[in-house]
Structures are given as structure tokens and as C-alpha cells.
Amino acid sequence: MKKYTPIFLIAVAALFIIGFTIPPKKHPLPVADKNNGGLFLPGNFRAVAVVDSLEGRARHLAVNSNGDVYVKLRFPDSTGGNVALRDTNHDGKADIIKKFADYEDKGSYGTGMRVHKGYLYFSSEVNVYRTKLNPKTLVPDGPLELILHDTNSPHEHDAKPLAFDNKGHMYVAFGAPSNACQVQNRVPGSMGVKGCPLLKNYGGIWQFDEAKPNQQQKDGIRYATGLRSVVAMDWNTADSCLYVVAHGRDDLRLQFPKKFSGWQSAILPAEEFIKVKQGTDVGWPYYYYDPFKKKKLLNPEYGGDGKKVGNGAKYAQPIMAFQAHWAPNDLLFYTGNQFPERYKNGAFIAFHGSTNRSPYPQAGFFVCFVPFKNGVPTGKWEIFADGFAGRNTVVSVSDAVYRPMGLSMGPDGSLYISETEKGKVWRIFYQGDRTKFTAAQLSKMELRKKLPGFKIPDVMRNNLMSGMLGSGAKLYATYCANCHQKNGKGDGNLFPPLSGSEWVTGGKYMEKDLAIRVILNGLEGPVKVKNKPYNSVMPKHNFLSDDQIAKVLTYIRNNFGNNSSLVTASEVKKVRAESGGK
Template sequence: LDPCTELETRGGVWRFDANKTNQSFSPAGRFATGIRNAEGFAIDATGRVFVTQHGRDQLHTNWPELYKPEQEATLPAEVLLLLKQNGDYGWPECYYDAFLQKLVLAPEYAGDGGKTIGVCANKVGPVAVFPAHWAPNAMVLYDKTQFPERYQGGVFIAFHGSWNRAPYAQGGYNVVFQPLDGDHASGQCEIFADGFAGAVKSPAKAAHRPSGLAVGGDGSLYVSDDIRGRIYRIVYRGSPDAAAPNVAACPSAAAPAGDIVEQPAQPPEGTHPDAGKAATAALPIPEGATRERVELGERIYRGQVGGAACTGCHGDSGQGTPLGPALTGKNWLWSDGSYAGIKKTIIEGVSQPKKYRSPMPAMGGAQLTPDQVSALAAYVWSLGHRGSSSRN
């Protein structure tokens, strides 16, 4: 959609006064916009705010006519942003192409695989870029003195690790150091700590995955792991004036995907490739749909097709969450629960929820085809009519 209604309530950073109470969330408090999944935050002594951004996924899966299979693994870059008041960093119209070294127009907005820049020429670019899909989950500015002076003023970033670089080698699962000089990068990032994943870097086989960072009062660096709940403490033993060690530079964000080493990714992360198949086979089918359409709708619901995962707000089985209502009961907030009514709600979205705090953008914020909308509606209808007679 243009303008994107998502940007009214998300996709940005809002500013609040820590010394005031009873503040309200409103567009007036938005500090910066156009940011997709700002996970890591760091604020330096001058008040500059840096954030890491997770880049988008599945460009080849959704637009095979525009992107080669290997570009699924290499586009777009993960980025480090320096926030400016009223800055617009491009999402959802743009993404950063490290090979072209610029923001380019996204396919939903008439992008053509990187050739067209369009409105992206007026967006704010990144401070530093990293390989695609590494997942920068946390960041911390180093302002202590335990580590050598070269680390002071730079940022450590915990990369949770990729899932969708497959069938090429996965990346991340490490902690990197990005040197900064004021408001810009002063060199390529370096691998600071690695080996968390163990023998295999993949979501299913990784022994540990870095997910959080903190700097202790004594200058030690703490790294949390969300696989087995460990916390690592990294300390420096040596002279503060020691020469810079031989460190491994981060791979270039414009490096090729490499050799095929595993089976293609099964998105989204954490979803088994066969998840829901048995349950879907037992679901009823609305009049005018088919079993195949319900199965396609289930894949769209889970984000495997179309790029509009519904599970984040409605739950993996339609059971509902604090963000969105259950889809498994008889009470419908925005339609009569009919197949046609559900399709209408999906197409129009819900900008002002009645009971839940998260708006639903039209078509889940994706550009679904009419057939995909019908399939998704068929699956949602089936969830709400589970237990009724099935038309096979």
C-alpha cells in the first residue's frame, strides 16, 4: 500500500520522556520511520541513537522472475542505522542492496530487482552493512576501559544466525565488533566471538545462538544464548596498550552465496515443513473452495507463501494472541464469518481494532493475489468451522 498504513503505528521508533507519566502512543511521538524490525539499540554519550535492522526475506521465493535463487541468500543486507529526527529509512518501499551499494525500490512498489531507485533516493542510508539474514538481535556500545582503546566508542552486535540462506551455507551465529568514529563506520566489522553454534550453523542444529548483549560495570562483555539459556562473560587479560590482535574481518555483504550445502529453507524459522498437514486434511472446506485451496491458505497463513505470516497476531493454530483475536470460535468481530465476509476483511484490513491492540493491514501488509486471498480466507473459514461436516 502507498502510503503504507503500517507506518502509522509501527515500522519506526517512538520517543517518550522518562520523567513524565500518562504519556500516550501517537504519531506525534514518532522519532524516525521506515525501519523494519529494529532489534538492537545503542545510545552514545552525545545522545546519538544507533539501531540494527533485520532485512526482509524470500525475494526469489516471491518474485522468481526478478531474483535468482542465490539472491535469496544474499539480499538484502542487514544494516546499522543512525537515527535522525524525522528520518525515513525506506521500509517498506526500499531495501539495501550491498552489491549495488544503495537503497533500491522493493518489488511491491514497482521495483525491478534492483535497477530502479525511485523514492529510495530520498531515504536515509545505513552507517554500516552486514551479510544478509544474519539477524542482528542485539547491540551494545562499548564505553568502558577494560578492553583495549580500539574498542571504545564502537558497537558489539549479536547475530542470532540465519535460516533462509539455505540451500547455501548459513551465516551469523556470532558476535561482531563494528568500529565507529562519531556518526559513521571507521572500518569493516570484525568477528569478535564465534563458535556458539558448534559444528553446524543452522537453526535446527546450532548448539547455542547469541541473542543478547550487555556491558558490565567492570567492562566485561556479557552474551546471552537463547538455545540453552547460557550467559557468557568475556573479559580481557592483557595490557590496555597492546597492539591490535590478528582478527578475522566479517565477510563482505556483497560476497557470493557460495556452494549449495543443504536442502532449501523451509520458512518461517521454527516451522516444521510438514507442520499442519494432518490437521489441514481434517478441516472442513467452504462452499466454492477445494482441499488444495485450503492447504495453500495454510501455507500463506504461516508465511510460507506470499510473505504475509498471520501467526504473529493470530497464533500458530489460530488460537489468538494479545495482538489479535482467535479464529477458531463462532464469534467474528469484523464479518459474519462467511467465506465471502472473511475475504472482505482480509482485503480491507482492520485499521481500528475493537478489542486488540494491533491493527491488521490490508492483506497482512503483503501483496497477495486474488487467488491467494481466496485461499487464505478458505483456511481461516476452515479454522472457524472445525468440527463441522467436511465436504471432500
Template sequence: MNRTPYDWIFLMAFSLVLIVSGCGEGEKKEEKTPYFKADDDQGGLNLAPGMKAYVVAENIGRGRHIAVNDNGDIYLNLREPHDNGGIVAMRDTDGDGRADEIEYFSDFGGTGLAFYKGHLYATNDSTVFRFSFSDDKLIPDNASAPDTVVSGFTSQTQHAAKSITFDEQGHLYVNVGAPSNACQEQDRTRESPGMDPCPILERHGGVWRFDAERLGQTQQKDGHRFSTGIRNAVALGYNPNDGHVYAVQHGRDMLDGFWPELYDENENAEIPAEELFKLTDGADFGWPYCYYDPLQDKRVMSPEYGGDRETVGRCEGTEQPVMTFPAHWGPNDILFYTGDHFPEEYKNAALVVFHGSWNRAPLEQKGYFVAHVPFENGSPKGSYDPLAEGFAGVETIESPSDAQHRPTGIAQAPDGTVVISDSVSGKIWRVFYEGE
């Protein structure tokens, strides 16, 4: 068919309309992205340059670790079960980035929470459970009867939280904290000597490895003690960049109270360091025989085992930390950032959540923030800087009860933003990058 000049003009005009319409649709989709609309007060936080934040949900229960599904649904393990359940499920149904559908399930609370191969793994103080989903459901199909992956952890009144992580070879790692401060014959008693060898290390004070997918395992029958000499490492995470699991230890307490001839209260506030460990099979990090003195920048023998603040002794052969942090900051989670949303300096960096101290008196309490630790070639590069501060809501923290919020867990969302949980009232923040 022969076309007139008018026909060609019409076709060109029609095509231009389609192009413009397409651009308009693209702009509308961009406007629907919720992560570029921060709260006016950034959710009460002070953030690194270029970072913004908003509150996803609040007052949902005293939160511990947090996890995000591939579809963006957020899950939070609660310290104690809520009236309606021990795990909170959150979904954004209207595209504003906030959770407008919030439901509870499970009859237990705990700490550990992580997705692995589409399943949600959750822990209480004695068991690792697994929840399964189908048809994009918010609540798992087996919410009332989850699979038992690992059981048989002993009942303990100290450091009972079971944090978890997974590697890329099909292994599950579980922190088993020591139910003791320093393995004394009489725990937390002035000048009581340490048990030698420390029997607690047989089933506690380290990280155990299991099959990530096999059900019905127990610690004694199926667990492999992967790394030992770790007092308690609630912060446990896998670094895919170098293929290692990392842990941040809660250091020991009360050096001045139990050994007043060697330490005063100001020294107790600054000793020992919180240590970042790169775990390897068979590694021993020294607890309870040793602690890391940041004032001397070395690991020395504990007073319970004859230490005099100077002697290295039996600590000589222990595995050293790859980085240390100030005393008693309470590291409770660690995430290795793999997304593309944050600036390049965050790629493969560790984000460490400090829950905050309780025993730095007479000095003020510290921690209560999320640190950014740059990594290069599988090792920390330089020092750390804050990603997010201001959770406590007060300038001076004399006691943990002064803090309005305490950061506890962190997880990366599929879009590269991160979500952070709170253990006081259950507040959830999303942190995103907007640019300076």
C-alpha cells in the same frame, strides 16, 4: 626520648614487615578478581585475539536482552515467563564471577531491558515497565507491581518485540516493529501490491521517543515518532560518543517467494542487506517502499511498489545506512563500548549481536555471532570483525534448530567486561580481555 641504634633497627624492621604485609594483601585482592579465570573451553566460544570467556549461568530460560546493575548484578528478560517469573536476577556472592544466587520475578517476559538512573526498565510486547531497588537488593521492591512508563502499543503477531534505549537528555526510545513484511495489501502473498501510502507507518515501522521518567504515558498521546521507515530494529542503542541513537534493521523476507519473476532463491539469500542506521529526528529510512541491495551497493524500490531491481525512484531522498551487513543475519542487539577493560580499538566501538538467519536456503544459515565495529569520529571505521563466534556449536547451520545457542543480548558490566545472553536455553557468558 633518645633512641639507641637498636631501637632504630627494630623500627625499620617493623616498618618493612608492614610494607610486605600490605603488598601481600594487595596480591590477595588481585587473586580474588574472577575475570582472569576463563573456562577451559572458553564457554564453547571462539574469541578475538586476547579475549577470554566463561559461563556465568546456564539453563535459566530463553533469554532476550540483558542488563547489568552498578553493583554487578545481572538481569535477563525472558522470551516467555518461566514458572517462577519472566525476568531472571543473578548475583555472584562468593567472588568467582559465576552467578550462585539466581531468582525470578515479574509475571511477564519480553525483550527490552536496561538500567536508567538506578531503575530497571523492562518491556513486554505492549508496555514499558520500571522496577525500583533499595538497600542493594537483588529483587526490586515493586517486583509484583512495577510502574508503567509507556503503554498503548498495539497488539501484533509480527515484530512485536519492544527494544529500548536512553539518551543523555532524559529521553526513552522504543522500537515499534512493523507487523508486516512489506506492507502488502495481502501480507506475505505472492505478487500482492503494497499499500500506498503505507498506513502501518502511523504507529509502527519506526522508533518512538518518550520522557524517560514520566509514568503513565501512551504511544498515541505522548509518543513522538522520532525516525520512520524502519521495518524492525530489535538492535537499538545509544552512542554517547556522538550523542545519537543507532539501530540495526531486520531486512525484509521472501523476495523469491513473492516475486519469482524477479529473484531466484540464491538472490533472496543475499538480498537485502541488514542496515545500520544513525537515527535523527524526522529521518526516513525507506521501508516498505525501498530495500538496500548489497550486490549493487544502493537502495532500490521494492517490487511491491513497482521496483524492477534497478530503479531508485522514490528511494532517492531516504536516509542512507552508515554501514551494511549481509542479508538475514538477524541483528538483535547493539552496544557502544565505553569501558577501559578492552583494548583501545574497542573504545566507542559498536558490538552488534547477530541472532542468526532462518531464510538463506538453499545456502547455509549465517550470523550467530557478535561483531566488533570500530568507530571513529561518530562513524564506522572500515569493516567489522568477530568478537565472539561459535555460539551455534556446529560448523554448518542448515536450520536455526541446528544451533545449540543463539546470541541475543549484550551489556557492559561496571568493570568493562561484557555479558552476552542466549535465546535457546538461557546461557550467559562473560567476555574479558587477558592479552595475547
């Protein structure tokens, strides 16, 4: 056996240590896009579009230690549910784009994506996977491991966000398939079930082993409860604690129109920023948080009326409250050094934007920052990145050009943001001397809080339905009342009712398109309405203008016992174009 001198062994050891401790090569910051790729940013922050659009769009994303970007696709196909991006010339823009991970249950709602201990973790609606990352290959070439399988069928609020502590645990949220645990979900007036049985398997966060394969929910620990829907979740290493920004409940006016107005439904309840410890109970489905009264109130499904406090004080209270329906869809505690020191350990939150504040403008569609110290916010929330929607007033969510979704930090401390409508990804970095950052750089962003997407809407002045109902009533009397009757109940034989009709107010998003298509293209039976058969002919009304169709549908959807969002001329125009311009 050949012997080696001690000096030789020391030299080999030294080379080994040096080889594994040399930090990655630093590259200069890229040149920012003109107008920061459409974003408004504070002071000397700049942005570059890593990619302008992705086939399949995007949900969440994660950035590896070498700068490779991994994006969870919103609409996967047979070539893959994820996409990998690499910038080989360091200009900030991806020049290699590859789809990967063809798994059976891709779905359009599964959302989680995180890089953790050299693995890429990502979720579908029912599964959590991981695969070993290999910086040399970009696309992971290791096996796809199933870490967690949800035995329940996919349902609303089934997002599966992921977070990891420093003790080998993975945290997964299980959203509840209900608005407030009613006897009949989303049926107006349906009361809540006492001792809500959904809380056994839903409406909370479970803790699992981060590396053990083939786990099920029963193998985990229910870490927290009383959370209807969580998509934004992160572990704060500064105080070793889990945090979430939870979605509040919906449809106060739709469910209980005698107790809540359209304005109240638009501004209530708050989206809650919550510090989560083991055993935390946030109070769903019994309570919601009123940001104006600054307390938890009893839900109407359990006897509440917008005033009753009940036992709300015994549940976990938010550390900060945001406006209703802004849709917080990612949370990131910033640990990098590229940004000025004030951002260290603070929280970035991506708000996807509201869908159900009608008849008032939709709101959100931005990324905010909350300064933190010792696990507590040290100031008010700030607008960090805005301009995603492409307009100051968003009437319908489909009007928003971009909707921010995912957040991730790059190895140099840059912030990456993904959005869902086109699959665009931005990289944001600070240009200049970080030590000379002052609060003055925030002043222009603070002024943006006066825009419609951030202000509390005025009850009368900001009601977009004002004037539409009167015009809609005249159009209804002219073109619709002869068949569907003045009271909207039909004739009980040939002509179906519009009152409570699923063709008018049924699905949460697509009912508008359905109703618009019926007016444009007509309808010939047989059809079923409210489970009763009808067999008649409704002629085309495509001679009506986009504005006229919007007004008459808005009238129908807000009369005869119906209580739904307004229809806009732009929505009609879009459907008309899809129908061949007729």
C-alpha cells in the same frame, strides 16, 4: 538547641563525601572456562559462563553497577518474566538465581532490558515497565511502574527495544506487522499499499519521557520512520546520537518468484546499520538496500524488479551494511576500560542468525565489533565472538546450539552476552596487558570469515537442495501421486491439493513440523484445506526413512506453485522422536 562547632561540621561533611565517593571494591578477574565456554575470541580475550542455562531461556539482559545481572526470559511463567543473577564469591559464575516480575503480558517476544539511572527498565510486547533497583536485595523490591502501554494488539516484529539519551528521553521502536505493507501480508504477488497507512503507528521509533508513568504512543513523538523492524538499538554517548541495526525485509523469492531467485532471496537485502536523527526516514516499505549495488532499490511490491532505483537516494543510507537475514538483535557502544583502547566507543552487535536463507546455509550466529571514532566507523566489521552455533554449516536454524541475543557491559568493563536457545550467559574479559594489544590478535578471527556462516554462498555449489528434488520427485510418484495427483492439485473431492496448501507451506516456522507429522502419523478427516472440507484417510508413511521424508517434502514444498524452504533429515528425526520414535 545544641550547637555544633564548624570543625565538627566539616568533619561530618568530609566523612559524607568520602563515603559516597569511594569506588566499588575491585575483584580479580575470574578464571576463564576451558575453551572459553565454546567461544572463539580474538587474542587474549577470555570467557566464563555466568550461567549454563536458564529455565525459560533468555532474550536481552542488563548488568547493574554492582555486577548483578538481570535477564529477560524468552518463555516466562507464573513465577516471573525476568531472572536475577548474583555472583557472591566472584568466580564469574552466578550462585544465586531468582525469578521475579510476574506481570500479565509477559509474552515470548517482548525484549528490551536496560539499567538506567538506578532503575531496571524492561519491555513486553505491549508494555514498558521500570522498577527501582536495590543492590542489597538483588531482586527489585520497589513497585513495578508502567511507563508505556501500546494500545495495539501484539503482532510480528513487536519487540519494543529501549534506548535512553542524556536529556530524560526514552526511545522505543514500534515494528510493522507486515513485510512490505502489502494488501495481503505474505501472500505471493500481493502488491504494496501506496501511502502505507501502517506508518502512522508502526515502522518507526518514538521518543517518550523516561520517567512519566502510563504513557501511550500518542503521548510520544515519532522520532524516525521507515524502519520495518528494529531490535538492536543504542544511544552513542560519544556523539549523543541514536543508532540502530535494522532487519531487512524477507521473502523476495516467495513473494515474487518470477523476479527473484532463491539465491537472490538468500543474499538480499542488507541488514542496515543506521545513524538515526530526529526526522530520519529509512525508506520502508518502498525501498530496500542492496549491499552489492550499494544503493536503495524499489521493492517489488511497488513495481521494483531488483534493478529499479526510483527515489531511493533520498532516504537515509546505512553507515555499514551486513549480510541479509543475519538478524541483528542487540547493539552496544562500549564505554568501558577493561578492553584495549581500540574498543573504546566502538559498537558490538549481536546477530541472532538467519532463518530464511534456504536452500542455502543459514548464517550469522555471532557477535561482531565495528571500530568507531567521532560517530563514524573507522574500519570494517570484525568477528568478535563466534562458535555459538556449534557447527560451521547450519542447514536449519534448529541446528544451531546457541543463538546470541543480548549485550550488556559490566561495571568493570566486561561484556556480557545472552543467548536464546538454552538461556546461557557469558562474561567476556581481556586478560593481559591492554597496552600491548596489536592487530595481529585479530588475524585468526579474520580467517573465520571464510566459513559458510559468513561467506556469500555460491549459486550452485552451496545450494543444499541440489539432488533432493530429483529423488523427491521419484518418491512423490511412488507414494503420493495416486491420491494427490501428478500436478499436486488433488482430485477435488476426496484428496486435497498440495498446491498452495496451508498444511504444506502455511506458518513461517511450524509448517515443517505439521507436514512431517502428517507423513509420519497419517491423517484422518474431516479437515479443511484452502477453506474446502475433505474427509478421507491418509495412511501413515513412517516406514520411509528420515532422509526420504525430507526429500519428498522438499520436493512438494518447491513444486506445484509452492515456494518454501527445504526440509532436512535432522528435522524429520526430531519430529519422529517427539512422536515416540515411530
